Amino acid sequence: MIEPSDSPASSEAPNWRQLFTLREDSVEPSSLSGLAFLASGIAGRQLRIYLLAPAQPSYTDGQTIFLNPELSTTQRTAVAAAHAALIDAGSLDSQCIRAISLRPAVAARFFSMELPRAVRGCESLLPQALVTNLPLPENICGSVEESLARAKDHRHKVKPTESWLGVLRPRRMLRGAGPGSANAVAGKLDSFRINQLEEHDEDEDLDTSSAKVMKLFSSPLASANWLTDMLQQILGMGRGGAGEEENDGSGGAHGGGSAHQASGENLEITDSSLQMNTMDERLPLLPQQTDWKYPEWHAGKGRYLPDWVNVNEIEAPAEPDQRLEPCDVSMHTLAQQLFKVGVEFENHRRQPTGDDIDVDALVEHLVDRATGHTHEENIYCNSQRTRRDLSAAMLVDISRSTGDRLADGKTIFGQQVHAARLISRALSYFGDRVAVYAFHSWGRGITRLLRIKGFDEAEGALIDGRFTGLQPSGLTRLGAAIRHASFRLQQEKYHTHRLLMVFTDGFAYDDEYEGRHAEADVAKALSEARERGVACVCISIGSEQRDDNLERTFGTSTYLHCQKVRDLPARLQRLINTALRVTEKTR
Amino acid sequence: MCLFIEGASTGIDPHSLHEQLAGMIKPYYIPVGKEEAFFTAAYKQQLSVLLKGPTGVGKSRFVEHMAQQLGRPLITVACHEDLTAADLVGRYILKGNETVWQDGPLTQAVKQGAICYLDEVVEARSDTVVVLHPLTDHRRELNIERLGECLKAPPEFMVVLSYNPGYQTLLKDLKASTRQRMVAMDFDFPPAQVEKRILEEIYDIGPELTDKLVRLAAVMRRLDAPGLSEVASTRALVATGKLVREGMSPRDAGVAAMASALSDDPEVIQGLTGLIEEYLGD
Ligand SMILES: Nc1ncnc2c1ncn2[C@@H]1O[C@H](COP(=O)(O)OP(=O)(O)OP(=O)(O)O)[C@@H](O)[C@H]1O
Ligand SMILES: [Mg+2]
Numbered sequence: 001m002i003e004p005s006d007s008p009a010s011s012e013a014p015n016w017r018q019l020f021t022l023r024e025d026s027v028e029p030s031s032l033s034g035l036a037f038l039a040s041g042i043a044g045r046q047l048r049i050y051l052l053a054p055a056q057p058s059y060t061d062g063q064t065i066f067l068n069p070e071l072s073t074t075q076r077t078a079v080a081a082a083h084a085a086l087i088d089a090g091s092l093d094s095q096c097i098r099a100i101s102l103r104p105a106v107a108a109r110f111f112s113m114e115l116p117r118a119v120r121g122c123e124s125l126l127p128q129a130l131v132t133n134l135p136l137p138e139n140i141c142g143s144v145e146e147s148l149a150r151a152k153d154h155r156h157k158v159k160p161t162e163s164w165l166g167v168l169r170p171r172r173m174l175r176g177a178g179p180g181s182a183n184a185v186a187g188k189l190d191s192f193r194i195n196q197l198e199e200h201d202e203d204e205d206l207d208t209s210s211a212k213v214m215k216l217f218s219s220p221l222a223s224a225n226w227l228t229d230m231l232q233q234i235l236g237m238g239r240g241g242a243g244e245e246e247n248d249g250s251g252g253a254h255g256g257g258s259a260h261q262a263s264g265e266n267l268e269i270t271d272s273s274l275q276m277n278t279m280d281e282r283l284p285l286l287p288q289q290t291d292w293k294y295p296e297w298h299a300g301k302g303r304y305l306p307d308w309v310n311v312n313e314i315e316a317p318a319e320p321d322q323r324l325e326p327c328d329v330s331m332h333t334l335a336q337q338l339f340k341v342g343v344e345f346e347n348h349r350r351q352p353t354g355d356d357i358d359v360d361a362l363v364e365h366l367v368d369r370a371t372g373h374t375h376e377e378n379i380y381c382n383s384q385r386t387r388r389d390l391s392a393a394m395l396v397d398i399s400r401s402t403g404d405r406l407a408d409g410k411t412i413f414g415q416q417v418h419a420a421r422l423i424s425r426a427l428s429y430f431g432d433r434v435a436v437y438a439f440h441s442w443g444r445g446i447t448r449l450l451r452i453k454g455f456d457e458a459e460g461a462l463i464d465g466r467f468t469g470l471q472p473s474g475l476t477r478l479g480a481a482i483r484h485a486s487f488r489l490q491q492e493k494y495h496t497h498r499l500l501m502v503f504t505d506g507f508a509y510d511d512e513y514e515g516r517h518a519e520a521d522v523a524k525a526l527s528e529a530r531e532r533g534v535a536c537v538c539i540s541i542g543s544e545q546r547d548d549n550l551e552r553t554f555g556t557s558t559y560l561h562c563q564k565v566r567d568l569p570a571r572l573q574r575l576i577n578t579a580l581r582v583t584e585k586t587r
Numbered sequence: 588m589c590l591f592i593e594g595a596s597t598g599i600d601p602h603s604l605h606e607q608l609a610g611m612i613k614p615y616y617i618p619v620g621k622e623e624a625f626f627t628a629a630y631k632q633q634l635s636v637l638l639k640g641p642t643g644v645g646k647s648r649f650v651e652h653m654a655q656q657l658g659r660p661l662i663t664v665a666c667h668e669d670l671t672a673a674d675l676v677g678r679y680i681l682k683g684n685e686t687v688w689q690d691g692p693l694t695q696a697v698k699q700g701a702i703c704y705l706d707e708v709v710e711a712r713s714d715t716v717v718v719l720h721p722l723t724d725h726r727r728e729l730n731i732e733r734l735g736e737c738l739k740a741p742p743e744f745m746v747v748l749s750y751n752p753g754y755q756t757l758l759k760d761l762k763a764s765t766r767q768r769m770v771a772m773d774f775d776f777p778p779a780q781v782e783k784r785i786l787e788e789i790y791d792i793g794p795e796l797t798d799k800l801v802r803l804a805a806v807m808r809r810l811d812a813p814g815l816s817e818v819a820s821t822r823a824l825v826a827t828g829k830l831v832r833e834g835m836s837p838r839d840a841g842v843a844a845m846a847s848a849l850s851d852d853p854e855v856i857q858g859l860t861g862l863i864e865e866y867l868g869d
Contacts, residue, residue, distance in 0.1 A: 033854065034861010041806035041862065077865055124779060125805045127866045128798060345669060345712075356671070357679045357686065359733065383669055 032067075035076060039065055039084035042125055047087070048302050049080055058083070058166030062092055062173050063302060071164060078130055079166055082119055085126075089118035089144070092173050096144055100151065101170035109158045110151035111168035116140050117147060135162060294483040296444070296513075299520035309444045309480035316438060316450035318462055319469030324421065325414030327565045335426040337573040342390025342432065342497040342580060345383045354380030390499060391433040391455065391492040394420045395485045396470075397504035398438045398450075403472035406542045413472045415541045415565050416503040420452075421467045423501070428459045433492060436467075439481040440474030443511035447480040455492060478508040478553075479521035482536070486529035497580050500529060502538045506545035506553060506561075519553045526557045535583035537575055541565055558582070616645070616652030617784050619777050626653045629770055630745055635723040637766070638749040640774025643820025646749045649774075650704050659743055660701040662692050666711035672718045676731055688734060693718070697729050700743030708748040713762050719746060723768040776808060782821060792828035796837060800824045803866040807845070807859075819845045837867040 032049040039047040048064045058068045060083040067076055086092055091114040100107045116136045123131055137159060141147040150156045292311045295304040349358045362379040402413035420436055427434045435455045441447040452466045453459070482502060489498045508518035526536045538559035540550060550561055558579040560571055629636050630653075638646045647663075654661035664675065677691040696703035708716060721728050727740040748769065750761070777785065779801050786792040786800065807819045823844045830840035846859035 032861075033858040034864055037810060037858040037862040038806065038865050041808075041810045044809045044811070046811060125802060125809070127802060130865075347671075355678075356673045359679070362679075362686065383671065 032076075035080045038077070039080045042081055042084035042122055043087040045087075046302070047084060057163070059169040059172060060084075060087065060092070061169070061175065062087060068164070068166070074130075074133060075164055077127070078134055079164070081126055081130055082115055082134065082165060085118035085122045086114060089114065089121050091118055091144055091147070092168075093144075094174060096148055097170045097173050099148060100168075101174060106151050107168050107170055108160065110147055112158050112161045113141050113147040113150060114144065115161055115165060117142075117144075292484060292487070294480045296479060297521045297524035299517060299524075309447055309477060311447045311449065311480050311484045313437075313449040313451055313484065316452045316466040317469050318465030320461060320465035322465075322468035324418050324468055325410060327410070327415055327418040329419070329422065329565045329569060331422050331426055333569045334422050334572070335429065337569045338423065338426045338576075339430065340385075340573055341576045342388065342392070342495075342499060343385045344387045344389040344496060345385055346387035347381055348384055348386070349381050350378040351380045351382050352376065352378050354382030356381045388431050389495045390427070390497045391489060391495045392423075392427055392499040392501065393435045393437065393455075393485050393489050394424060394501045394503065395449075395481055396420050396436065396438045396452075397440070397476055397478070397481075397502075398470050398472050399440045399474050399476040399505075399507075399509075400472050401476070401507050401509070402505050410542075411472070412505050412542050413470075416539075417467060417470055419539070419541065419565050419568060420501075420503055421464070424453060424463075425459055433494060435488060436463075437481075437485055437488075438470050439485075440472075441477035441480070441510050442474055444477065444480075444513070447477045447484075447510075448474070449481060449484055455488075475510040475513075476504065476508050477510040477513055478502075478504060478518070479513075479525040482522065482525040482529060486525070486532065486534045486536075489529075489534045490532055498534045499576060499580065500534050500536045501576075502536065504538065504540060505543040506538075506540045506550045507543075508553060516552075519549065522553045523555065526554065530557065530583050533583060535576075535579040537579045539568070539575075541568070614788060615655065616648055617777075617781055617788065619645075619781050622649060622772060623653065623656070625772060627657070630657055633727065633742055633745070635719075635746040635748070635769050637761075637769035637771040638747065638774055639752055639771055640749075641776070641820065642751050642817055643822035644774045644776055645821060646774050647704070647706060650702065650747055650749075654702045657702070659745070660696075660699055661704060662696045662699075662701045663704045663706060664692050665706050666708050666715075668710055668712060670711045670715050672715050675715065675718055676729070677733075679733065693722075694729060694731065694738065697722070697738050697740045697744050700741040702745045702747060704747045704749070706749050707751070709750045709761055713765075716762065716765055720764065720768065722746060776804070777821060779805065782824070785821060786824060786828055790825055790828055792825075792832070796828060796831060799837070799866050800827060800841075803841070803845075803863065806866075807862065817849055819849070823848065838864055838869075841867045 032051070036047060036049045039049060047060075050064050050066050051069045052058070052066045054069055056066075056068060058071070058079045059066055065080050065083045067079060071079060090096075091110075096110075100110050117140050119126070119131075119134055119136060120140055141150065150158070292313075293307040294309045294311055295306050296308040297303075298305050348354075350361045351358070358379055358381045365377060365379050396416050398413060398417070402416065403411055405411055406415075417438075424434050424436050433455045434453065436452040438450040438452060439448060450466075450470070452470075453463045457463060482500070485500055485502075489500055492498060508514070508522050510518070513521070526538075529536050536557040538550075538554040538557060540559070540561045542563055543550075543561065545561075547561060550559060558575050560568070560575050562568055562571070626636060626649075638650070640646055650663075651661060664670075673691065675691045675693040677689055677694045679686040680689055690698070693703055695701070705711070705719075718729075721730060722740060722744075723746050727744070729738040729740065730736075731738065748761075776782070782801050782804070783794075783797050786797040787794060792800070801824070804819045804821075804824055810818065826844040827837070827840045830843060831837050835843075841863040842860050846856050846863060850856055850859070
């Protein structure tokens with residue numbers, strides 16, 4: 001079900017922020033974004049530029065180029081370009097780097113020889129002024145191997161590069177899982193090995209975060225146990241686990257509870273996993289339930305955390321005798337709006353106007369006229385956007401926070417669920433393919449999608465029962481939920497238009513998933529979806545989330561923040577059509 | 588529907604005209620490789636050609652050039668999703684009390700022995716593209732169902748299709764049976780040397796600015812920024828040069844033609860602007 005080796009975790013839960021926040025001694029001023037583009041273009045892959053604290057020499061770790069802030073503007077450009085060129089030239093591939101990582105003097109000689117070689121190699125890409133500014137020696141090595149050999153041979157004289165051009169930091173390079181070790185797992189193992197090396201190394205500091213990484217990998221078995229324990233418990237697979245939890249509000253002494261407790265945010269999380277446990281007794285596991293792993297975007301690091309979130313999808317339990325919270329929109333008004341959404345051209349005959357003559361109709365018309373009858377001149381064919389061509393999935397946030405009561409006594413949860421049901425019915429009625437999912441999460445180990453209606457299921461009492469059976473609980477790992485729903489939509493090959501409608505209060509929040517990190521991950525998940533041809537629309541009904549937060553989270557896609565469901569229909573059609581159009585352009 | 592009829596009618600031989608004026612007029616197209624020979628061979632063997640490549644790399648320009656070289660009229664149809672078979676073949680229109688048949692561009696091209704160029708052909712619906720099938724295999728004939736006629740295409744008639752595989756979706760694609768009937772030519776950004784000649788010889792952009800533009804374009808084309816689907820094309824470089832000739836600063840012209848024009852994402856525009864400044868600033 002889950003590969004333990006992919007999921008670093010320890011009995012002493014790691015603090016994710018410590019692991020991945022960038023070093024405090026560097027910042028990324030937006031004025032450097034031009035340089036970042038320059039470096040990315042030269043290296044042929046995405047790089048970022050950060051400024052170091054004063055007096056530190058410039059270097060790159062393969063993902064980011066760290067610049068000394070005292071450099072002049074032209075020097076900055078030159079250093080950024082030169083280090084990007086090193087990446088492009090393969091000078092920093094892991095085999096070379098590993099060979100010199102423990103020998104600072106060799107590394108310096110290697111750097112002095114590779115820099116000119118790399119710059120020469122991409123000369124035609126560089127601004128002319130820069131090429132003239134960069135002091136390039138006469139005799140330049142022909143290959144990395146040659147540079148490496150000469151660097152190791154101390155009899156060989158090497159002219160050191162000027163100090164403003166920065167330095168090579170092999171260990172930072174390996175830790176950054178540079179170009180040569182793009183493979184994620186290999187990258188992690190690399191950093192483990194390197195951290196060990198660094199313990200007896202004075203030039204590079206062993207900071208707390210890397211110490212943690214090392215710990216993670218030092219006990220792979222422990223982490224595996226922790227994860228399986230927790231999942232068994234949450235999924236209700238372990239015997240008795242759930243029951244014990246219920247009586248013991250402290251979270252228990254084993255499994256998920258203990259792991260969360262150590263993370264410091266135990267209260268909220270342990271509490272909600274309790275709810276989940278009670279609920280789980282009714283939730284059957286699907287016969288072939290599979291778990292999906294999705295990456296998460298780490299904005300601070302500027303890269304994905306591979307296989308980071310575990311998502312499972314199960315059928316929602318039906319509670320047929322319940323009723324939905326009332327809402328003041330009729331299916332009729334919604335249907336009117338949705339009728340014009342996701343439609344394509346189709347040919348119509350016997351029209352009063354059009355581009356082409358409908359010859360049959362014309363002949364009849366002429367005959368009628370000749371025989372003295374008069375009819376309307378419906379003798380044209382034209383093409384109109386009337387052919388339904390849409391697959392739509394709805395994703396409803398049913399985390400605990402959506403259960404809050406609004407001023408009028410209704411809940412965000414109830415309003416969202418109701419709106420989703422109406423829209424689902426309307427679209428199904430038009431013949432579109434529709435799926436509805438509810439989701440919530442408990443840390444990155446489990447993001448659950450409850451399938452209320454699958455694409456192949458027909459509307460009916462069973463589906464209604466699943467809508468009424470929903471309860472708010474858990475947290476909101478929104479990015480993973482979006483990735484999974486988008487994956488489901490991508491499997492839909494029947495139609496041209498694919499639409500994902502996300503109903504959420506906009507508080508993306510989960511264990512080690514909040515604030516800017518969560519917002520950036522959601523924005524990333526939405527743009528991934530769009531790039532794969534899935535149009536996204538985010539709808540917040542009655543949310544108290546501030547608009548600037550919503551803007552950051554959903555800003556890249558179309559979103560709607562309305563106070564009441566009543567406000568929804570009037571804006572829905574524009575909203576969806578904009579999203580579909582934008583997606584079409586991105587593709 | 589857009590329809591352009593260009594080039595000389597069959598009577599004049601623009602080839603000899605071209606010869607005469609050689610040395611006096613600027614080149615219209617600068618060959619990148621063997622594309623002229625390839626196209627001529629396809630033309631002589633009555634094969635249909637599919638031009639693939641990103642936007643603004645000279646596909647349309649090349650077809651215009653070849654039509655001129657071969658002395659054939661060129662009929663261009665810009666394809667779009669509403670394009671119907673009738674738009675290509677022709678239709679009856681009402682005139683007074685009578686219906687009159689009007690030829691579509693494809694029928695005109697067959698009758699004139701012209702080169703018929705369908706630009707962005709994947710935009711057209713596949714049921715529309717199917718009318719090309721009998722024209723582009725050994726039959727070389729156009730069925731006009733409504734007239735009950737079947738036109739035989741003369742040997743000079745040629746079909747050329749173009750499309751940009753980059754921004755296509757998985758959903759929009761040419762039918763395999765259409766692809767089967769084509770020989771394909773891949774276009775990409777011209778190499779630096781050719782691009783320099785295009786800017787200098789055709790558009791009179793000075794060597795200094797040309798050098799900067801070509802370097803900038805080389806870096807931009809290697810960029811893989813999210814939110815940037817198309818990069819600076821030859822067309823964009825030409826546009827920058829033209830704006831500079833009108834007195835704009837290279838930096839402003841570059842930003843107008845290569846940053847804002849390519850993206851609406853403020854962060855991408857900011858990054859591109861910074862990049863452009865590195866090359867074209869002061
Ligand atoms: N080899 C070339 N010789 C002369 N001009 C060229 C050449 N390549 C590109 N150009 C210039 O680039 C411009 C754009 O080319 P063109 O319009 O043919 O692009 P295209 O490939 O047809 O693009 P699209 O797919 O957007 O239609 C031309 O107007 C011309 O100025
Ligand atoms: Mg063109």
